Amino acid sequence: MLSLENLQKTYPPTGDGETPPPALVDLSLEIAQGEFFTLLGPSGCGKSTTLQCIAGLEHPTSGRITMDGRTVFCSDANIAVPPNRRGLGMVFQSYAIWPHLTVFENVAFPLRYGPGGTARGDVRARVLAALERVGLQDFADRPAPYLSGGQQQRVALARSLVNEPSIILLDEPLSNLDAKLRDSMRVELRDLVKSLGITTIYVTHDQTEALSMSDRIALLNKGRLVQLGTPDEIYKRPNSAFAAEFVGRSNILKGRLAERGADGIGLVDLSFGRVACPVPENQSVGAQVELMIRPHGVRAENGEAAAASRFRSTIRRISFVGEFLDMEAELGDETIRIFASPYSGFREGDAAWLEFPQDRCVLLAERA
């Protein structure tokens, strides 16, 4: 449906003549019809740049972009379709609601001035239908500055959907809303685009949004694709320390790969003992490695019981968060972060027996 092939982007030097580091490095993505696809990454990692390249508002330095089989950008063939001919919908980070127009006029803009041309009578019907879809049918004649943040966001959404585009681009659409509204808009937004069957490219730096809304996530860092996968894969099988730390919280423990079994399970020597963990093919025995486990993944118990990977630790600090207990336990040279059930009854200074289930342990790629 939408494919990006080897996109490179370097912005021209700024005022003082210094060449900035590239904003995108060899980025390739393949996005399927109707997919809710999220670009996730820290500030400045190139998410907006990718979106702008798809929209045609910026051109990559090199690479190729195709939509529905139509090449809209190709540096080799010297093709660059301007943004107004790409037939996309887009919600901007600032919403970009035109303050000199009413809600109705804002939403009618793509129909009136876009390609194709819509009959006068149709415009009214389609704008009202779009406004109804986002629940703003009563606000049609209101001047745009007299809207709340959430309403502006809905107007932007209605405007991007009114032309029934096959792809819609969303640049951090929820980042300007308060926490409550954000929660409800997440579900609403996903349901809306899913019900219309539109391919959605969603940009965010908020991991909760990414995990809860997406079919697939592309995790970016410094213009490079770090990991691509479903939310479940990204959360449970991060492929690098960066991915582990950026999405969710994690314990990263240094160690040495001691041996590898035929079933792909190996044993890792950590400062406090030996833990079993799946090992990738190319990892050589004896190498320094990093083992990752989520605070939720660690099993902690008060009582003593024999198990393969079970270690005695001392609880140093507990804070009661409500949904869970946030604990730090001392184990050998390491401090392990554990999220336990609020009903489990641990206390500071207690001993806790920790277990690292092997399917929850991940061996990370070496840091670059």
Place this chain on the structure above:
Amino acid sequence: MAHADTLAPGPARTFGRPTTATIMSLVLLALMTALVIAPLILLFRTSLTPAGELPFSTDVYTLDNYREALGNPRLPILIGNTLTYAFGSVTIGVTLAFAIAWLVERTDIGFKRSIRTMMFSWMAVPPIVMAFGWILLGNPGNGIINVILRSLFAMKGAPVSIYSMWAMVLITGFAIVPTAFTMIAGLLRNMDPQLESAGSVHGARPFSVFRRVTLPLLVPGLLSVGILLFMAMVQAFDLPLVIGLTARVPVLSTQIYLLAHSDVSRPDYSLTATFGTFFLVLALILILVYFRAVRLGERFRVVTGKAFRPNLKPLGGWHRLATAGVGFYFLVMMLPFLVLLWTSFLPFYSVPSMEALSRLTLENYQAVFSETRIVRALVNTILLVLASSTIVMVLSVMIAWISVRSKTRLGRLLEVISFAPMAIPPVVLAIAILLIYLRTPLYGTIGLIILAHVTAYIAFGTRTMNAALLQIHKELENAAFVCGAGWFTMLRRVIFPLLLPHILNGWLWVAGHSARDITFPLFLITTTNVVAASELYILWNTPEIPTAAALAVVLVSGLLCLVVPVQIFAARLGTERRKP
């Protein structure tokens, strides 16, 4: 990162077919080059032709004109006069404007709104009209001030004379106060009063705070306002022409006019062009100084964009004195206009008296509206004002968009070329335009003056539109593109309406200056393209003083009817847009 070196950006590449914006920037670049650069090249070429020849009819190059101009013993005097005049008037103007702006922005003085409105409306009074008023007030013969002084103190001769360097400096100084006021009030408004409060909290007395905190913070801003006005005054032509020539105080601009419009011999265009080149170099030096000062100012920038709570000093006992002072300033400004108003109702000029009252007549106004030549001048003025201000603003919005948004070399070049007229003195531009169009059918039409005004005011237009555009979020435009709009649709439906308050203010400024300017109308004058300002000058020198006075009153009233409503409309539009 072996990868990195393959990513080194080459020269910025553009992909695909050229966009509308690229094509338009080429078109605009060609237009601006034809308007700005071509006349200057011809000017330079003319300065190298032998005396009495026109550049098209010869291919001889000679430095004779430069030798003659440099050998002329009057050159140092001319430059000296020019600098003295500019320095004196700017010093007076900026000092007065600073005092009034400080009172309005920083103290609890009354009538703030009226003061601001009066200052803005002053744009409707052409300097040449003021000059005529002052001549009626202060000429050595029957100037009203002299008549009064003579009768009160039984003095002989002329106690005061308008025809002197100091009078010219004083009048110009007063006349530039409104312009300086607008700029300085902006500076004061953008300065965070907390910076001053911090000074007093830490124990400084009010005067020390003013001297150690306020002034140093304002100096860079004031300096750049001062240099900008200095540049304008070095180039000034109208007051030096009307007052300075009689006073025998020639400056560079009037000298060039005399060379081009000699009564005794054929105009010597080569020598004129040579003086023009000198003048251009002087102006260029000043503009470089201006840029340095502005860059210096950036370091001190205390404009944070926050809305400050106005921190107004109570004037206490000084309140009355301050109000009286400001009132006196406006009275002085009104005087010349009142005299012209009086004169416009008289069959022949006479000093106000009971006896003269009986002679009041409307004849002069009848003449203004019935004499073919004057009516044509009025029609021409309306055409000129509407066309030049509209063309300037339309071009400015497009040029500003290209130079602000597209970061290509083309955009930079366009920005520089459209800013260049700032450094070209109007008389020099007028001579250059005269030389290039003298042999074309455009010469003698009002179209040529429109073209000249577009060239002269495009720098102002693009600069203000640049600043306004920077405040508009780029995504508002990108949204229009993504919605399927082309470049022109985006400009028409998004940029124009969003910038409308700024565009209207810029339009007014250009309209006001186009109406008051006499430089281009006088240099390019023929019988067919007379406008109100040049007609005024002709009537005055005929002399038909009462008719001239009536025409001046008509011109000023007409401009007021344009300036005040449009300004109020623009201001209201501006506040409506802001979120409640």
